[in-house]
Amino acid sequence: MKIRTENGIKEMRAVWMENDNVVMIDQRYLPNELKIFVARDHSDIHYAIKEMVVRGAPTIGATAAYGVAQAAIKGSDIGEAARHIESARPTAYDLFHAVKCMLSADNGDLLKAAEAYANDVVDKCRSIGEHGAELIDHGARILTHCNAGALATVDHGTALAPIRAAHCKGREVFVFVDETRPRLQGMRLTAWELNNEGIPHAIIADNAAGHFMQRGEVDMVIVGTDRIAANGDIANKIGTYEKAVVARENGIPFYVAAPVTTYDPHTQSGMDIPIEERPPSEVLDMEGASVYPPGSTARNPAFDITPASHITAFITEKGIFTPGKMGNMF
Amino acid sequence: MKIRTENGIKEMRAVWMENDNVVMIDQRYLPNELKIFVARDHSDIHYAIKEMVVRGAPTIGATAAYGVAQAAIKGSDIGEAARHIESARPTAYDLFHAVKCMLSADNGDLLKAAEAYANDVVDKCRSIGEHGAELIDHGARILTHCNAGALATVDHGTALAPIRAAHCKGREVFVFVDETRPRLQGMRLTAWELNNEGIPHAIIADNAAGHFMQRGEVDMVIVGTDRIAANGDIANKIGTYEKAVVARENGIPFYVAAPVTTYDPHTQSGMDIPIEERPPSEVLDMEGASVYPPGSTARNPAFDITPASHITAFITEKGIFTPGKMGNMF
Numbered sequence: 134m135k136i137r138t139e140n141g142i143k144e145m146r147a148v149w150m151e152n153d154n155v156v157m158i159d160q161r162y163l164p165n166e167l168k169i170f171v172a173r174d175h176s177d178i179h180y181a182i183k184e185m186v187v188r189g190a191p192t193i194g195a196t197a198a199y200g201v202a203q204a205a206i207k208g209s210d211i212g213e214a215a216r217h218i219e220s221a222r223p224t225a226y227d228l229f230h231a232v233k234c235m236l237s238a239d240n241g242d243l244l245k246a247a248e249a250y251a252n253d254v255v256d257k258c259r260s261i262g263e264h265g266a267e268l269i270d271h272g273a274r275i276l277t278h279c280n281a282g283a284l285a286t287v288d289h290g291t292a293l294a295p296i297r298a299a300h301c302k303g304r305e306v307f308v309f310v311d312e313t314r315p316r317l318q319g320m321r322l323t324a325w326e327l328n329n330e331g332i333p334h335a336i337i338a339d340n341a342a343g344h345f346m347q348r349g350e351v352d353m354v355i356v357g358t359d360r361i362a363a364n365g366d367i368a369n370k371i372g373t374y375e376k377a378v379v380a381r382e383n384g385i386p387f388y389v390a391a392p393v394t395t396y397d398p399h400t401q402s403g404m405d406i407p408i409e410e411r412p413p414s415e416v417l418d419m420e421g422a423s424v425y426p427p428g429s430t431a432r433n434p435a436f437d438i439t440p441a442s443h444i445t446a447f448i449t450e451k452g453i454f455t456p457g458k459m460g461n462m463f
Numbered sequence: 464m465k466i467r468t469e470n471g472i473k474e475m476r477a478v479w480m481e482n483d484n485v486v487m488i489d490q491r492y493l494p495n496e497l498k499i500f501v502a503r504d505h506s507d508i509h510y511a512i513k514e515m516v517v518r519g520a521p522t523i524g525a526t527a528a529y530g531v532a533q534a535a536i537k538g539s540d541i542g543e544a545a546r547h548i549e550s551a552r553p554t555a556y557d558l559f560h561a562v563k564c565m566l567s568a569d570n571g572d573l574l575k576a577a578e579a580y581a582n583d584v585v586d587k588c589r590s591i592g593e594h595g596a597e598l599i600d601h602g603a604r605i606l607t608h609c610n611a612g613a614l615a616t617v618d619h620g621t622a623l624a625p626i627r628a629a630h631c632k633g634r635e636v637f638v639f640v641d642e643t644r645p646r647l648q649g650m651r652l653t654a655w656e657l658n659n660e661g662i663p664h665a666i667i668a669d670n671a672a673g674h675f676m677q678r679g680e681v682d683m684v685i686v687g688t689d690r691i692a693a694n695g696d697i698a699n700k701i702g703t704y705e706k707a708v709v710a711r712e713n714g715i716p717f718y719v720a721a722p723v724t725t726y727d728p729h730t731q732s733g734m735d736i737p738i739e740e741r742p743p744s745e746v747l748d749m750e751g752a753s754v755y756p757p758g759s760t761a762r763n764p765a766f767d768i769t770p771a772s773h774i775t776a777f778i779t780e781k782g783i784f785t786p787g788k789m790g791n792m793f
Contacts, residue, residue: 164756310759312746314644314668317754320747324759336761338644338746340669340702344738344767347704372670374677375705382708408674416642416668417650420752424647426494429640429654431666437674 134283134290135329136167142329147192147284148199148251150244153206155199159186160284164325172196175204175214182221182228188318189285190359190395191258194227195251201235202247211236211243224368224409224436226360226397251287257392258289260450265295265355265390268453269304274352276309276342276380279370280322281357281390291357291390293326295448300332308334309351311342313370315415315433339372343379354380355388355448361396365441365456366403371434377443389439390448393462403438411435464613464620465659468497472659477522477614478529478581480574483536485529487517490614494655502526505534505544512551512558518648519615520689520725521588524557525581531565532577541566541573554698554739554766556690556727581617587722588619590780595625595685595720598783599634604682606639606672606710609700610652611687611720621687621720623656625778630662638664639681641672643700645745645763669702673709684710685718685778691726695771695786696733701764707773719769720778723792733768741765 136143148157155178159170170186172178178200181187187196197218204214215232222228231250238246269275281292289297299306308327313319320336327334337345345351354376358367367373367389380387400406413431417423425431441456454462466473478487481501485508489500500516502508508530511517517526527548534544545562552558561580568576599605611622619627629636638657643649650666657664667675675681684706688697697703697719710717730736743761747753755761771786784792 165754309762312644314642314670317749320755320759325756328756328758334759336746336755336759338669338701338763340644340700340705341762341764341767343705343708344701344764345762347768370670371668371674375670375673375709378673378709378712379705382712413666416666419647420749420754422750422752424495424750425650425666426655426658428658429650429664429666432639432671432675433668434671434674437671438677 134288134326137329138167146288148187148196148287150199150202150247153203155196155203157181157187157196158284160188160322161186163321172200174207175200175209175217179217179221182218189280190227191254191286191392192284193222194231195254195287197228197231198235198247198250201232202243205240205243222409223407224359226395230394254286254392255288257450258286258291258294261291261390261392261448262289262294262298264452265388265448266298266302268353268388269295269299269306271304274307274309274350276311276345276351276354276376277323278311278319278356278373278376279313280318282323282326284322284326285357291392292355293323295355295390296332297330300330306332308332309342309345310334310336311339311372312336313372314339318370342376346379346383346385351385353386353388355390358389358391358395359436360400360406361391362400362403362406363398364402365444365459367439367444368403368406368436369439371437374437374439377439381443386445387443388446388448389444393449393451396459396462403440406438408437409435464618464656466497467659476618478517478526478617480529480577483533485526485533487511487526488614489516490518490652491516493651502530504537505530505539505547509547509551512548519610520557521584521616521722522614523552524561525584525617527558527561528565528577528580531562532573535570535573552739553737554689556725560724584616584722585618587780588616588621588624591621591720591722591778592619592624592628594782595778596628596632598683598718599625599629599636601634604637604639604680606641606675606681606684606706607653608641608649608686608703608706609643610648612653612656614652614656615687621722622685623653625685625720626662627660630660636662638662639672639675640664640666641669641702642666643702644669648700672706676709676713676715681715683716683718685720688719688721688725689766690730690736691721692730692733692736693728694732695774695789697769697774698733698736698766699769701767704767704769707769711773716775717773718776718778719774723779723781726789726792733770736768738767739765
């Protein structure tokens, strides 16, 4: 991804390996500071995933893969490292998929396997961008939720990849960026990526998405996903479900962009996907300010389930598939 | 309303008259500080309405009525004061209604007219509470958006009045409080009122409302409104439309609580109601913290329109009316 710095534009990934360290952009400090987090062992990797130094299913997967490789390089118990890394978060299928890939790879060259895993993610996202760009007309106004950008997917993004690709082809696009409470990944990260690329956009309160859809100001919605169930239901950042319902109400196409590996054939339906409830403090603490009454608490589900019936199509590295035709993805 | 202070529980209203000052709870500082704002002339009243020292259509109406009375007491030009006060915000019908009432009242006793206006609002809200409580079963789990509480309506509330009344009758209720970005009136004000009353509740990100509805954890939605159009469409705080669409999708009753004066027969449909766009800074500045990339901006519609088709019934001081039977309200 392009990153505008004081010294010009740099090309960077969300996570990579430097010697025997796993190095990543610390997404908790964006957009104000470009800080780098260095993981020296699987405890650091576990922390980075759990505390959301990195987030986004594909980036979590690549970080986990590098973490297993690092354990091998450092002579740690690979099985123990894998189990610890895997336990960091419960919802993203990529995390389990990446660890499984690494455990079945040639033990002699796990670094090569991890690099291949990360490169494969990036290649897939590039392809998602190419396929998805075909859906984006000149002048399109696109709404997106959370950050399914390069930060979430090592590079390019899933939901943002088609937008990047359409922009590169010279098509005018405008992006409504849901701020995405409680963690504001839209305001912090998606807006930051769009700024770096020079793509016109406006941040909106999550509450305002429906209004702009109702007024005919949104032509399409593109989101990412953390897991696709066998029946085509998806888990994604809390709020995705509301946007899908309102998009359908207004006849607006609702696309889910994801690599095929996000598909989990072992989970029958979205209702079988465990939904992580994160700490109330994420809702209650507003960037360090306390504006809730003492005595109140919060509930904080991090994901919700959007039923297949509300998804127009999946944008994958293998092409565009309606939920009924997902079998053709393989 | 009950307010828990260091010196025990006090009974207060959102706005009242003290000598020739209009005095109000400064809602910008809640829930952290209970500050009182004193308006000494119609410029202060205009400021208080525009800058949301007070908000909520009925409280705005009462504040405007007191403002016109104050102008009379102070010997100011009543017409000029009325015009200035009326221009403070564009969406709430109560503001125009209150000013009109005052201009047609007996010039000799405008203070009495303003007190009558405020008392009338309070009486209506008490009745809304009585009627609405009939809809609330023991154990009901209710979702509300924004603050349609005592702060918004001088006392009791509209959406919160039935909840208060049911609680007083000894029924167990649980309230999901949408935080209500961008200004967080749910987290700040509704949660504060519920705490003062000792009513169990949880604050949620606006994005999470759909999830709890989908999971069967919400039995009903009650919101207030700033204006009801002739066809039964309503304008209310941004995000109300999304909640209504998702409630309907899940077969959850969606009630709008409001005094009959909120009905504006001169506005044919919701699409004729002007939607105020407020400054981008309300979205971008998170309680003083800046977490958006330089170069990004925001769009900030303050209200949206919920179509009559999505409203189960109106809870008014005259009883419960479906949108099709609104003619019976008068």
